[in-house]
Amino acid sequence: MKKPVVAVIAVSTIALFTILIAFTHGDKASLSGTLIYHRYTDYQSWDATMWSIDLATGNQMQVNKDWRTMVSPINAHFSADGQTITFMGSSAGLDENEWDVFTAHWNGKLWEEPINLTGPNGARDEDPKFSPIDTTIIYKEDGVLVTMNIDGSDKTYLTRGEAESSMPYFAANGEDILFERQGDIYLLKKGKEIKMYAGEGQSSYYPIGLDQETFLYTRVQNTRHDAIMKGNYDGSPSTSYFFNSPDWDTSDSYPYQDGSQYIFYVTGDYLIPHGGYNLALGDLKTQTRWDIDKWFTGRIGGDINTEFAELGPAWTAATFNY
Secondary structure (H helix, E strand, O other): OOHHHHHHHHHHHHHHHHHHHHHHOOOOOOOOOEEEEEEEOOHHHOOOEEEEEEOOOOOEEEOOOOOOOEEEEEEEEEOOOOOEEEEEEEEOOOOOOOOEEEEEEEOOOOEOOOEEOOOOOOOOEEEEEEOOOOOOEEEEEOOEEEEEOOOOOOOEEOOOOOOOOEEEEEOOOOOOEEEEEOOEEEEEEOOEEEEOOOOOOOEEEEEEEOOOOEEEEEEEOOOOOEEEEEEEOOOOOOEEOOOOOOOOOEEEEEEOOOOOOEEEEEEOOOOOOOOOOEEEEEEOOOOEEEEHHHHOOOOOOOOOOOOOEEEEEEEEOOOOOO
């Protein structure tokens, strides 16, 4: 008999339709500020382009459109005042590309030609992030965490002699430092390394400071798909966000404002009609997840998400005239 099969198909269709509605509809508040992200075919392709979106208007800009001295900018992060970005990429014209840390400044009209702060030096300089309280930059050099001034001076090596450390991020106080080591998240506080709560799953990475008590990070679940978690500095168990799934990856989180209502993230959700990883937005109050293109329906000339991978979102309250 085929009736049970037909019933299952009908139920599945209704469930899928319900999920689709949840992804594309809901009450929208107005957003402000600027979101920056990158797009590439894959990490080692060296073909990345960097883009920004004015959240109030939906206007898009290719940040690196006129840059000539460097290639493949990824993982940008804004300074506290929003007028400078730091990111990783490679100087142009090398026989073999290498990751270095760059900055670029907004001059009122465009993002100026980047400055290479760390090379070429034969080292892997990656994961730069600004302090939330001053212009200090923290990054990873060959597995060692390093801080430096915005002009590349006064480098201080923090984790020499320790196991490889990566993905550093300043906590909200601008002093403590979150980072990843061997699949766990640590907090470097007054020279002491404290392992953060992990919980179920396989490994953790990509910490992002939220406030004085909490932080975001990505946890590889037992299904081997990534999920975004909210961690606590006091060691209490982390909480999982509603937009996570055991069936696809959810990663690269970044809070809008204080993260109390909206969180930007990257997803492999198959309900977004593009290949690869795509940008999404979670509304914590209405428990609605948005394909970022649906958020801007009718206000932009073309899709933000593409068949390439859109990754590394970061937000600032600053806006730029473009």
